[in-house]
Amino acid sequence: MAELLVLDGIRKSYNVGSPVETEILHGIDLVMKAGEFVALMGPSGCGKSTLLNIIGLLDRPTSGRLFIDGNDTTSLDEAALTRLRGHSIGFVFQYHHLISAFTARENVVMPMLVDRGRPDAAMEERADELLDQVDLVKWRDTRAMNMSGGQQQRIAVARALAMNPLLVLADEPTGNLDTASAQGVFGLMRRFNLERGTTFLIVTHNHDLAAQCDRVIELVDGRLTGDRRNPAINGVAQPG
Ligand SMILES: Nc1ncnc2c1ncn2[C@@H]1O[C@H](COP(=O)(O)OP(=O)(O)OP(=O)(O)O)[C@@H](O)[C@H]1O
Numbered sequence: 001m002a003e004l005l006v007l008d009g010i011r012k013s014y015n016v017g018s019p020v021e022t023e024i025l026h027g028i029d030l031v032m033k034a035g036e037f038v039a040l041m042g043p044s045g046c047g048k049s050t051l052l053n054i055i056g057l058l059d060r061p062t063s064g065r066l067f068i069d070g071n072d073t074t075s076l077d078e079a080a081l082t083r084l085r086g087h088s089i090g091f092v093f094q095y096h097h098l099i100s101a102f103t104a105r106e107n108v109v110m111p112m113l114v115d116r117g118r119p120d121a122a123m124e125e126r127a128d129e130l131l132d133q134v135d136l137v138k139w140r141d142t143r144a145m146n147m148s149g150g151q152q153q154r155i156a157v158a159r160a161l162a163m164n165p166l167l168v169l170a171d172e173p174t175g176n177l178d179t180a181s182a183q184g185v186f187g188l189m190r191r192f193n194l195e196r197g198t199t200f201l202i203v204t205h206n207h208d209l210a211a212q213c214d215r216v217i218e219l220v221d222g223r224l225t226g227d228r229r230n231p232a233i234n235g236v237a238q239p240g
């Protein structure tokens with residue numbers, strides 16, 4: 001399988017050049033293949049969100065190289081990074097970051113609208129298709145603010161898939177949900193992974209959910225300290 005993501009010696013410091021300069025990530029090497037479904041675990045403050053933001057091109061490493069689908073992102077300017085991010089990466093955050101006054105459908109249309117500039121019927125069709133897949137098509141005209149936490153997070157998953165990205169980055173996507181809703185959201189991500197081959201990297205503190213991933217990597221104090229593959233789940237062949 002092709003390498004979707006390659007991190008080569010990624011370091012990140014904050015407050016560079018000031019007396020309080022602190023290195024948070026101390027040289028991360030990681031390869032993820034297309035189609036992998038991976039959990040990222042580690043104690044609070046170890047740098048998981050920092051790492052996810054770098055992989056998601058929301059922040060730049062202080063040094064090291066990051067390749068996404070063969071593109072060396074180190075040399076790209078802001079406009080090229082924005083384009084690559086918009087077309088290749090979907091995000092799901094702990095607090096869904098939906099626009100609460102917008103309907104479910106409007107939220108899912110948003111990434112497509114940002115990309116193409118003005119709405120068209122195809123976008124709404126695609127949004128409805130995704131809302132159907134997260135079992136919320138009946139709620140498409142309901143404002144996000146009037147939906148439950150679990151429903152909002154399912155909309156966030158649908159929105160992350162709107163541009164049909166290669167990679168979805170999820171930062172504690174179920175951190176706020178009860179066990180049943182968490183399993184529902186997680187199951188949806190797994191289904192998109194299996195049906196479309198979308199690659200997922202999911203930060204979680206939940207060992208039961210991590211056990212459902214193909215692979216679990218562990219970050220402690222800004223260093224990768226663990227990388228293991230789970231045995232095949234439901235007969236799903238393990239990549240690698
Ligand atoms: N903009 C910033 N400026 C300075 N330090 C920062 C900044 N952002 C994060 N940090 C520090 O970097 C370290 C790692 O933070 P990060 O948010 O990546 O941890 P995390 O593993 O995601 O933790 P949690 O599980 O609590 O979400 C922390 O010590 C944090 O204080």
Ligand SMILES: [Mg+2]
Pocket residue numbers: 048049050171
């Ligand atoms: Mg975090």
